[in-house]
Amino acid sequence: xxxxxxxxxxxxxxxxxxxxxxxxxxxxxxxxxxxxxxxxxxxxxxxxxxxxxxxxxxxxxxxxxx
Numbered sequence: 001x002x003x004x005x006x007x008x009x010x011x012x013x014x015x016x017x018x019x020x021x022x023x024x025x026x027x028x029x030x031x032x033x034x035x036x037x038x039x040x041x042x043x044x045x046x047x048x049x050x051x052x053x054x055x056x057x058x059x060x061x062x063x064x065x066x
Contacts, residue, residue, distance in 0.1 A: 019051055 026047050030040040 022047070022051065 026043055029035075030043045033039070035043060
């Protein structure tokens with residue numbers, strides 16, 4: 001395995017792990033604050049938009065070959 005391939009795999013796994021951890025933190029925030037159904041939805045929607053934006057940026061860069 002080349003160094004470049006190892007770095008690509010490590011980046012995907014590292015960022016994927018951080019995203020999963022962020023989802024867990026959002027869940028704990030909603031649960032511990034007693035946010036209710038609407039509050040939990042708002043927590044996941046607002047904080048989840050950052051994740052969606054990051055994925056969209058990567059997809060756009062891949063699509064445009066930048």
